[in-house]
Amino acid sequence: xxTLTQSDAVAAYAAAVRDHLAALDAETLDELTGGLEADxxxxxxxxxxxxxxxxxxxASALAxxxxxxxxxxxxxxxxxxxxxxxxxxxxxxxxxxxxADAGTELATDWRRLAAENRWVRAVAGxxxxxxxxxxxxxxxxxxxxxxxxxxxxxxxxxxxxWLFLIALVVASVQWGRGAFGQGRRVxxxxxxxxxxxxxxxxxxxxxxxxxIAQGGNGGYHSGWDDGYRSGVASATNDGVRVGGVEATxxxxxxxxxxxxxxxxxxxxxxxxxxxxxxxxGRPWTQWDGEWTWGDVxxxxxxxxxxxxxxxxxFYALDDFEPNDxxxxxxxxxxxxxxxxxxxxxxxxLESATTGDPATDPEATPTxxxxxxxxxxxxxxxxxxxxxxxxxxxxxxxxxxxxP
Amino acid sequence: MDTTQMLKGVLDLxxxxxxxxxxxxxxxxxxxxxxxxxxxxGDASVYGTLRRLYAAGALTSYVVPSDEGPHRKYYxxxxxxxxxxxxxxxxxxxxxxxxxxxxxxxxxx
Numbered sequence: 001x002x003t004l005t006q007s008d009a010v011a012a013y014a015a016a017v018r019d020h021l022a023a024l025d026a027e028t029l030d031e032l033t034g035g036l037e038a039d040x041x042x043x044x045x046x047x048x049x050x051x052x053x054x055x056x057x058x059a060s061a062l063a064x065x066x067x068x069x070x071x072x073x074x075x076x077x078x079x080x081x082x083x084x085x086x087x088x089x090x091x092x093x094x095x096x097x098x099x100a101d102a103g104t105e106l107a108t109d110w111r112r113l114a115a116e117n118r119w120v121r122a123v124a125g126x127x128x129x130x131x132x133x134x135x136x137x138x139x140x141x142x143x144x145x146x147x148x149x150x151x152x153x154x155x156x157x158x159x160x161x162w163l164f165l166i167a168l169v170v171a172s173v174q175w176g177r178g179a180f181g182q183g184r185r186v187x188x189x190x191x192x193x194x195x196x197x198x199x200x201x202x203x204x205x206x207x208x209x210x211x212i213a214q215g216g217n218g219g220y221h222s223g224w225d226d227g228y229r230s231g232v233a234s235a236t237n238d239g240v241r242v243g244g245v246e247a248t249x250x251x252x253x254x255x256x257x258x259x260x261x262x263x264x265x266x267x268x269x270x271x272x273x274x275x276x277x278x279x280x281g282r283p284w285t286q287w288d289g290e291w292t293w294g295d296v297x298x299x300x301x302x303x304x305x306x307x308x309x310x311x312x313x314f315y316a317l318d319d320f321e322p323n324d325x326x327x328x329x330x331x332x333x334x335x336x337x338x339x340x341x342x343x344x345x346x347x348x349l350e351s352a353t354t355g356d357p358a359t360d361p362e363a364t365p366t367x368x369x370x371x372x373x374x375x376x377x378x379x380x381x382x383x384x385x386x387x388x389x390x391x392x393x394x395x396x397x398x399x400x401x402x403p
Numbered sequence: 404m405d406t407t408q409m410l411k412g413v414l415d416l417x418x419x420x421x422x423x424x425x426x427x428x429x430x431x432x433x434x435x436x437x438x439x440x441x442x443x444x445g446d447a448s449v450y451g452t453l454r455r456l457y458a459a460g461a462l463t464s465y466v467v468p469s470d471e472g473p474h475r476k477y478y479x480x481x482x483x484x485x486x487x488x489x490x491x492x493x494x495x496x497x498x499x500x501x502x503x504x505x506x507x508x509x510x511x512x
Contacts (some may be wrong), residue, residue, distance in 0.1 A: 032454055035429060037477040038469070042430035043446055072447045079414070079451025111460035278505075389475040 010040045013062045021077060023084050032080055040066065055122035102228035113117035124338040131176060134198075139165065139172035141197040144204045239276035239283065247275060248294065249339055250310040259341055272308030283307070289327030291318060295337060301330055322338050406443050416495060417441060418452050418490040419480060422462060428475040429453060453478055461487050 014036045021029055044065065048054050066072050077084065114120050125376035143165045144154045156162045174180060175190060240247040250273075252263035265273040274283040277300070279292040284300040284307050295314035314337040314346070320328035410417075421427065421435045433449045456462045461484030464475050480488070 031458070032451070035474070036450070038448060038475050039429035039433075039446065042428075043433065046430075046434065066446060075445050075447035076451040079448040080454040081451075082455075108458060111483075112458075115460045115463055115483060121482075 003155040009057050009059055009062055010037050011042070012059055013040060013066065017073045017076070020073035024077075024082065025085075028082060032033060032076060032082060038293055052063065109194045132173065135173045135176040135202060136169060138194060138197045141201050141204050142168050142172075142193075144208060154204070154211060208393065212254070239281070240273060246278065246281075248278070249275070249312050251339070251341055251344045255349040255351060257346040259345070263311050266308060270350055272306070274307045275312070289320075289323070289325075289329060291328065292373075296328075296330075298336065311341070313338055407445075409443060410441065410447075414444070414448060414452050415440075415456060415496065416488065416491045417444075418449060418456060419461065419484055419491070422478050423480045423485065423488055426477050426479040428467075428477050432478070456484065460484075 015032065017036060018029060018033050021032065024032070040062070044057065044062070046055055047065065048057065065067075114124055140154075143156070143161075147153065147161070152161060156165050156217070158204070180186075240250065250265065252260045252265070254260050267273060274285050276283055277287050277292045277296075278294050279290070283298055287296070287300045289301075295316055297305075297307065297312035299305035299312065299313055301315065315330045315334050316337060317328070317332050319334040320332050321327045417436055417439075418432060421432050424435075427435065429440070429450050430446070432453065433444065433446050436444045436449065453462065457464055457478065461481060462478045463481050464476055464478050467477050468474050
């Protein structure tokens, strides 16, 4: 048998030990056999005279002292409490196991970190003492999330909401104290919920803080609604623009192409459509008689006339006189300027010309013609304005179509 | 009587006690255990125990460079290890007392 040098004999033995533990992952193996050579050498130095004698030892001498490397490896592994992974291909792990293993690993790392650093232990101890605060916070986060679903705010405003919040707090604290939910499945479920709460805590905090900062006391949603309404109101202030220019009047024509007077217009939410006065760009509903220019719709001075009824009829501003407060008021004998229809009539819609009385009784030609008139003729026909006389300026649309 | 089996149960306690007295590297701990009378203790068992106690947070470790030969990994006890040792020492005394009483009683008959 060849005589190995000191390091060779020890290295060979250590390598044989590692060989027997090859099934372990590299990190665990390193953890388990790190410093093995030093330990073996120290042990041998107890038996032999000195380093020179150590060099004379061969593999069999090491085996005599430490036993079979395989047995040594087993003893090392068992004492360290490390299980050998089963032989063969690695078994598939479920996602749950992967998470569980990661959790265990994390816990081990954490314990090591805590063991090695005094400040980590101090901080960890402090944080751990804050656990009851987290229990309360967790309950509140659940309250806010559930509350947002039913439109209530981060602060309970009713007895029911208070009772619900208190119930959540009791449940959260009791679970935190280990009073229930210790079954494996329930625990996992609650842990997941708790984790979601932890993640949601910050955005919930931010949203609630801004809500409270806005002085909102009617709940999260009412605050949102307020903002929405003010947005709608400011949108209303824009009046109606056509091609980027403020409309000063609107004209409604029916499917038969004939004017409809006193048509009331609202938006998709039922908000009245009101045009704006040209000086400040405010809706006419907010006009109190300050100086403006152009004509003033009747509705701006007469509350009986809705301002979403079109077309507007006007008073000329020249006919206004300042009252005692300096605000403009129409003179008693002011004449009404009737709206000037831009066209006496428009082309009737297809449905109107095909005359489907079931869906559109107005589609029947108003002049009682037996056969449907040609659309071109119809466009030039003088409308029989149902309720309002077209103004004198309607002379461009001459009544050429009248039989 | 084969003390190896008995040793298995109390090796943690023995290793913790030795390291608490003074930090030590692997073979140093083996030597001190043997010097204290645990002659049957196996090298590998002690090393494995040291690793396990370290992984469990009862021991801390640091590497000390050596002029001659490889660097040595020293182990020291942590507060957690000390608490664990205190508890196990108490349990050991109770257990030993119980066993002594039991055996004395059997001998008396």
